[in-house]
Amino acid sequence: MRRIRYQVACSLDAYIADLDGKTGWIVDEPAIDFGALFDQFDTLLMGRLTYEGLVKDAAGFWGKTVLVFSHTLRQEDHPQVTVVSRDAQSLLQQMRSLPGKDIWLFGGGELFQSLLALGCVDTVEPAIVPVLLGGGRPLLPTPAVQHRLTLTSHQVFPSGIVWLEYTVNPPAESSA
Amino acid sequence: MRRIRYQVACSLDAYIADLDGKTGWIVDEPAIDFGALFDQFDTLLMGRLTYEGLVKDAAGFWGKTVLVFSHTLRQEDHPQVTVVSRDAQSLLQQMRSLPGKDIWLFGGGELFQSLLALGCVDTVEPAIVPVLLGGGRPLLPTPAVQHRLTLTSHQVFPSGIVWLEYTVNPPAESSA
Numbered sequence: 001m002r003r004i005r006y007q008v009a010c011s012l013d014a015y016i017a018d019l020d021g022k023t024g025w026i027v028d029e030p031a032i033d034f035g036a037l038f039d040q041f042d043t044l045l046m047g048r049l050t051y052e053g054l055v056k057d058a059a060g061f062w063g064k065t066v067l068v069f070s071h072t073l074r075q076e077d078h079p080q081v082t083v084v085s086r087d088a089q090s091l092l093q094q095m096r097s098l099p100g101k102d103i104w105l106f107g108g109g110e111l112f113q114s115l116l117a118l119g120c121v122d123t124v125e126p127a128i129v130p131v132l133l134g135g136g137r138p139l140l141p142t143p144a145v146q147h148r149l150t151l152t153s154h155q156v157f158p159s160g161i162v163w164l165e166y167t168v169n170p171p172a173e174s175s176a
Numbered sequence: 177m178r179r180i181r182y183q184v185a186c187s188l189d190a191y192i193a194d195l196d197g198k199t200g201w202i203v204d205e206p207a208i209d210f211g212a213l214f215d216q217f218d219t220l221l222m223g224r225l226t227y228e229g230l231v232k233d234a235a236g237f238w239g240k241t242v243l244v245f246s247h248t249l250r251q252e253d254h255p256q257v258t259v260v261s262r263d264a265q266s267l268l269q270q271m272r273s274l275p276g277k278d279i280w281l282f283g284g285g286e287l288f289q290s291l292l293a294l295g296c297v298d299t300v301e302p303a304i305v306p307v308l309l310g311g312g313r314p315l316l317p318t319p320a321v322q323h324r325l326t327l328t329s330h331q332v333f334p335s336g337i338v339w340l341e342y343t344v345n346p347p348a349e350s351s352a
Contacts, residue, residue: 131325
């Protein structure tokens with residue numbers, strides 16, 4: 001079964017971008033093999049903001065299939081991606097059951113919030129950057145339903161980045 | 177030199193209490209030696225909310241010296257603690273230079289926000305609990321100035337708690 005994985009860099013105070021939407025605060029970490037990371041996925045999920053931030057620079061989106069979740073974009077204006085405006089849950093359930101590599105919930109926080117509520121996120125994998133941003137775009141916007149997690153792995157890098165991997169527990173096991 | 181250390185349990189989305197101000201979501205972790213932890217400190221710093229939440233239960237505050245930062249509490253009503261209403265920075269600088277154990281910034285987030293801005297926090301030591309709260313009282317309320325951190329140690333516990341220790345870099349080294 002393919003997994004839907006929210007793999008993202010965040011600050012210690014749990015922001016994925018600063019107040020200007022920038023990520024220049026993410027420290028370099030030569031020890032992370034981004035090629036190997038990208039190779040674990042064949043599909044990217046993103047919200048409209050993330051898509052619009054990427055579309056100018058990421059020609060071809062590294063050869064991945066891209067689904068953009070938006071109620072405003074028109075499919076005919078964006079032929080290089082699939083625009084998803086409804087039935088996200090059934091679409092993602094179906095994709096999970098098809099053969100393929102894992103599915104990267106690429107960003108941003110609002111999409112994570114929506115898909116978490118739909119039970120469509122299998123793992124949360126923050127690379128915690130050693131910085132306090134003091135404000136910005138949250139890892140998980142509020143309000144969201146409480147979810148228990150299970151830590152499945154951790155890695156600490158020379159830069160001070162702490163890369164954690166959690167599975168998301170089903171809601172029945174998540175109540176406090 | 178004594179250090180002022182913000183040692184606190186938080187969720188992965190960086191809340192130190194849920195929307196009701198409760199901490200029942202913090203998982204038990206028998207492997208943490210709370211006695212040894214408490215023994216590293218002889219002084220507790222706290223804001224009014226934390227103080228009022230503790231004062232009923234924590235008789236004598238475990239024998240520690242307690243400073244409560246508040247503009248509304250009156251010293252004469254709270255003889256068991258020292259109420260600090262002004263000159264926090266010079267008082268804390270002086271305390272740091274006196275002999276003694278480390279000083280625990282016990283909570284909450286607003287006090288951390290204030291003391292961080294004053295350059296009066298040496299370390300941030302979150303015990304990250306494997307849960308997404310989706311809202312609550314933030315580890316660091318916004319807006320706060322960006323601060324770079326240096327990871328100095330990490331521990332992973334069977335419960336999935338990840339205990340990180342960072343030193344706070346001086347502001348000159350914190351600009352992006």
